[in-house]
Amino acid sequence: MSPELQLNAHACQADSQQLSQHLLSQEQLNQRLQQQRGFMDEVMSPQESEPPGMNVYRNNLIMTAERALSLSYPVLKKMLGPEAMTILARQLLQQETPHQGDWAEWGSSLDWLIVSSELHEEHPYLADMASFEWRIHSLLRSPLNGFAADSLRLLAAHPLQQLGVRFVPSLSVFVSEYPVAQLRQLHRPLQEHYLPAESAVFDVFSERAEHEYSLLWLNAAGLQIQSLSEAEYDWFQHLLQGQSLDEVIDATPQVDFARWLSNAIQCGWLTEFYLR
Amino acid sequence: MNTLNRHQADSLQQKPLAGVGLRHGHYQDVLLSSAPDDNAGNALVSPDFIEVHSENFFADGSPAQTFLQQVATHYPVSLHGTAMGIGSAAGIHLDYLQQLKILVDAINPLMISDHACFCWSAEGSGWRHAGDLLPVPMDSVSLDIMVNNIQEVQQFLGRRLLIENIVAYVPQNADAMQETDFLQEMAYRSGCGLLIDLNNVLVNASNFSPSAGSGHKDSTLLTPSSLTQAMHWVSQLDAALVGEIHLAGCTQPEPGALIIDDHAQPVSAESWALYEYAIAHLGPLATLIERDNNLPSWPELLSEASHARNLLNKVQESRHVA
Structure with a gap:
């Protein structure tokens, strides 16, 4: 200006x-x-x-x-x-x-x-x-950012303790004692007059786990919600907090980094890798 | 100051424009069907322009804004704000203006408009927004505030504004200026144009006319006397100041109640009558069919726009003959 x-x-x-x-x-x-x-x-x-x-x-x-x-x-x-x-x-x-x-x-x-x-x-x-x-x-009001594929070179050029990852602005994780993601899914389509059967709501509550972990993000196909395990939830949390890839891999060994990376690029979770 | 781009200005001069207000319920329709049929199977002409509420597309880079950019590749888009509050003594929040500027730069709208009202209040170091179009007294103080605010916004956006007359639900003081004098003085001094909402003129005439008293006395939505008053109101306007007309309808009130400008009904017969009178006086101005509630099908809205276009064309033809 x-x-x-x-x-x-x-x-x-x-x-x-x-x-x-x-x-x-x-x-x-x-x-x-x-x-x-x-x-x-x-x-x-x-x-x-x-x-x-x-x-x-x-x-x-x-x-x-x-x-x-x-x-x-x-x-x-x-x-x-x-x-x-x-x-x-x-x-x-x-x-x-x-x-x-x-x-x-x-x-x-x-x-x-x-x-x-x-x-x-x-x-x-x-x-x-x-x-x-x-x-x-x-x-749903967040910008749709693409992935800077060039930043993948950093993975080959630097040790993982020097690297972090930035996610698309819309990505976040959510944890609840209640099955809110399942309840939301049950209430789809979101047309005003559609309501799920009471028995279906009862089933969701009766079969719920101790916690429900979810990953939410926006890509070109629209809103995406994916169920996470507790370890995957921790993995995302650590990365969102800005920890290095090395620290995150050590803290959550249950998650396979190579497989996660492939998913991350495919699903549109990332904007770039960066030098910390 | 750039009001319209050259292509837009040319198209405005060449043919009268009849547009439709686009609301969420029709987002799919506007992109999927450029020329749908009406109920009788007759092909309808596409709208000449689309008008949206600016604030619904403020989230920069969001899917909503991307959608609007897509719409803008098919139709000229006009941005109509409902929250600028140009009559606010507190001024206009800078964040609001910056969001609007980003949208204006992204869309390059055909027109930019808002209302002659106030919305903002300064509360210590913070701001409060009314969430509605609140009336200003039509006096010299309001006039000075509006002129200053409009000039600042026009300079900030690099575009001319059209300012719309509103419905007021509380009566003006007896010593207030006439609304047409107030609006025109505002336009002359600030360089803005006017957007005339004919339904608002009719509703005000009906709610607060001396014959009707304060509150609507019978079960008829708009009386012949309110139409006469509204025609007189329109006759006071300088055609050179008016850039757009809005047409809308509203719900029948309970007897004794004020008419609420809810944009929930088709354009009324009285509004069409006033419209014919207005375009004969003001010229074949860009006209919008505005509907916010109780949304009909997209073809129904297009049908109303087609009717407006036919009337506009008649006026234009008669002017050419004359």
Whole structure:
């Protein structure tokens, strides 16, 4: 960005005395700032005396928030139903104020809201499902990066203790005490009215392992979710934390590096190898 | 300042454009079918342009943005924002502008538009976003704020903005400027253009007209008097300032309730009547069929766009004859 544009962009921000300096007094500007803040407060919290029509803005806000949550958390919506999602949206608006113009970036703390709600005692898996879905929602907004195949030369040129690996921005691992990936799969297709049979949900819970480990990433074919063993999960965790290939191979000998590397390139997990 | 690229400007001058707002439910349709049939089996003409909500494509390099780039290889794309809040006394968040700039540079849109409203509030060192189009008082203070913000954004993007009239659910003060005077003064001073949403004009006329009082009294969605008022509103406009028209429909309210601009119904008969009046007065302007809720099939939307195109063509032909 040119310095000129940078200057202009900063002038768009709040607390800018330059804004309208030649036209507006600071007092007028402050007064309008207060009025607009007050209007937004009124939309968020009903007042005893307010002009008719304020409730339209309030309802719009809740409806938009509910729609945003339904898009980010489609499986939770199926599990809880639209009315519960509206209640959660209303509560979450009090806890997590929208800071961006993009509603897709709002709603990250729904898992915490669920943990502190009465839902959690009876359905303790819901909070993890919320975390899992937010992870998916976020990775679907990640860029698709290719693999720098040239960096493979580093494997031949340097000892493994000097090398690390960088993953595509969307890749992450997820662990839960509940079978959230299986539950999500069960609720596909994500069309609004499709619900799995109760017996199928019961089977998933009754056959679950102690922990469910998952790998999530985005490639040209779309969202990918793969089940991992505990050792594979640790392997990815170590690499994501920036440990050297040598350290990771030592810590998780159950994973065959050559085979993993072939998979990694084929599946689109990597962006490059690098010298640490 | 570059408003349109040369090809786009040429195409705008050569023929009137009728476009369709693209929402998630039609993402597959827009790429799979460039000329589907209507229910009667008649081939429909493709939309002349596609308009999307800018914020839905802000994630840089994401599959959504890649998809939009694909769409842009088939159709001219217009970016319509719902969150810029050009009337915000706090200004506009720099992150928002940077995301929009990246998208504008990636898509090279036919038009860029947003609304005459405020959305942002400064909270200590942070920001709050309203998530809605909140009304500004139509006075000289709002005018100064808007003009400054528009000029800053236009300079930042290197593109001209079109600013849309909104529906307000709280009445303006008695000493407020006339909305058309306010919008036109804003456009003259800032160099922006206007996007006129005819349904919004009708809804405001119906919700807050002196005859209707505050709140809608009967079960008719839009009354003949609101249409007359809306025509008068349109007649006040300087055609040189208007760059685009939006057409939409909304749900029938309960008696006594305000009409909500929910974009959930086909374009109403009153809106079509106002549209014919508007394009006769303003000229055959780029026109968008806007639908956000209760989405119909893609061919149904194209059918409404085709109807708009036919009306635009008639106006253009009559102007050529004259």
